[in-house]
Amino acid sequence: MKGVEKAIDKEFPQSTKRVCAKDLYSNFKMKWGGPAFHDLFWRAANATSAHAFNKAIDEINRLSRPAADYLLSVNQQWSKHEFDPAITFDHNTSNFVESFNAVINELREKPVLTFMEGIRNHFMEKFAERMAVADSLQMHEPTPYAKEILDYNIHGSNQCMVIQAGGGEFEVLEGTKPHPLDILKGTCLCGGWQVTGIPCKHAYRAFT
Numbered sequence: 001m002k003g004v005e006k007a008i009d010k011e012f013p014q015s016t017k018r019v020c021a022k023d024l025y026s027n028f029k030m031k032w033g034g035p036a037f038h039d040l041f042w043r044a045a046n047a048t049s050a051h052a053f054n055k056a057i058d059e060i061n062r063l064s065r066p067a068a069d070y071l072l073s074v075n076q077q078w079s080k081h082e083f084d085p086a087i088t089f090d091h092n093t094s095n096f097v098e099s100f101n102a103v104i105n106e107l108r109e110k111p112v113l114t115f116m117e118g119i120r121n122h123f124m125e126k127f128a129e130r131m132a133v134a135d136s137l138q139m140h141e142p143t144p145y146a147k148e149i150l151d152y153n154i155h156g157s158n159q160c161m162v163i164q165a166g167g168g169e170f171e172v173l174e175g176t177k178p179h180p181l182d183i184l185k186g187t188c189l190c191g192g193w194q195v196t197g198i199p200c201k202h203a204y205r206a207f208t
């Protein structure tokens with residue numbers, strides 16, 4: 001891994017690095033186990049805003065200062081709020097790498113060219129499958145994955161209220177908490193829109 005890290009620094013100097021939150025949690029729970037730490041850890045890991053992250057870390061800190069210090073000392077990204085919004089890729093576990101590993105497992109023993117050709121074939125098939133899905137969609141119809149998130153956000157938007165509007169800017173109330181929102185910039189205080197690239201429930205409320 002050390003060699004890979006060096007090569008990435010050299011070839012992709014602007015890239016940010018993430019550590020798998022699931023692996024981080026496995027280490028974390030050896031010292032700080034139990035459902036309270038579990039819930040707070042995943043609240044911190046899945047937080048799309050600094051505010052939500054800090055709230056979870058504060059609660060961990062109340063239970064154990066060393067636990068909070070340990071998490072804050074991790075120097076690679078693992079909480080969604082840290083992710084670069086230009087990437088709009090919000091995965092904080094390496095599950096998708098594991099499915100890639102599952103694919104290459106059967107090829108591992110093969111000579112290198114057969115190995116590469118096997119990977120290429122696999123992706124040709126994957127791309128073809130996705131192209132077929134894309135072809136079946138209407139012009140502005142979201143993909144099934146985006147639709148799932150959108151449906152969830154549309155459902156959640158029912159509990160929100162728009163209290164102010166001017167230009168592309170809105171303030172959306174969820175309960176008593178205001179969420180400043182900028183439709184033209186694609187930003188919301190909750191951070192969900194920025195991190196995933198898919199409008200959050202507050203944005204959806206403002207749209208409708």
Ligand SMILES: [Zn+2]
Nearest residue numbers: 188190200202
């Ligand atoms: Zn939002």
